[in-house]
Amino acid sequence: MTQWTVHGTRRIYESEWMSVDLDDVEVPQGERFEHHVLRLPYPSTAVVLVHQDNVLLMWRHRFATDAWGWEIPAGRCEANETPETAAIRETEEETGYRPGRIEPLVTIHPLNGLSSHTTHIFTGSDPVKTGEHDPAEAQKIEWVPLNEIPTYIRKGLIPCGITLAALTTYLTLRTT
Template sequence: MSVDLDDVEIPQGERFEHHVLRLPHPSTGVVVTDADRVLLLWRHRFATGAWGWEIPAGRCEAGEEPATSAVREVEEETGYRVGRLEPLITFNPLAGVSSHVTHIFEGTDARRTGEHDPAEAAKVEWVAADDIPRFIRKGLVPDGITLAALSTYLTLRST
């Protein structure tokens, strides 16, 4: 990744310098569902010092398609392999300071292939989708990508 100082000219003509964070590869995340449950990881993030629930996510390797990365990340982090993957949303999590793109998918037909990676999560659990709004209100989902993914999933699920 790099942090650059760009000379920016906005459409109205004003010019200024602006720092931009550039990441070389997009990232992916998966809302893994099974009926009315979602597979979540309980993990600690040292940068913020916070514990919270997250979806499986990570960066695409060089030349890797987002869907391939998504399936790989789910299995590496949770010990489950998704059988079906559908695009859910693509967004820029830090559009004001970065061009980084995150692709979120919904994964279904998950089957257990092994144990979760303890370096990735303290625990992996199937959580009732109806419990997620309460988790969000209590601050138990502090990760922005997870918030965007779960909020989108819950919104589209109810329409």
């Protein structure tokens, strides 16, 4: 097995949300160079909340890409919080629905060439409405039929990579 060797790390920026490092790396063929790495101190979670063959999606704008799109609820784990607890909390805070049950679906590293970040994705079921969605998180939320998700993807209505990974994994695994 060949893998990159990390000879050292120099921190360029740090906040409570992330750090940016320059890692001194060497590839197996011997070339050595500095590589930028984005490190997040806590993993994040996301939930594919399903009810009666519908999935709960949030229509929102992302300023960094200046793009609108449908997303599943997601957010970071807080210190000493399990991914399961964070997934339930974030779903309820963002959408006003609390999953009655959650099960692990998949764990991904969404930018593994540039970031150490991990996202734990869950399938949620038995939703209970506990309030209204957070307008700072989404313009609107909707229960979208699962059979319409491939059309949403083809039309570019789901630009979020984590949401794409979660929904395509869910749809693939539920049919196998």
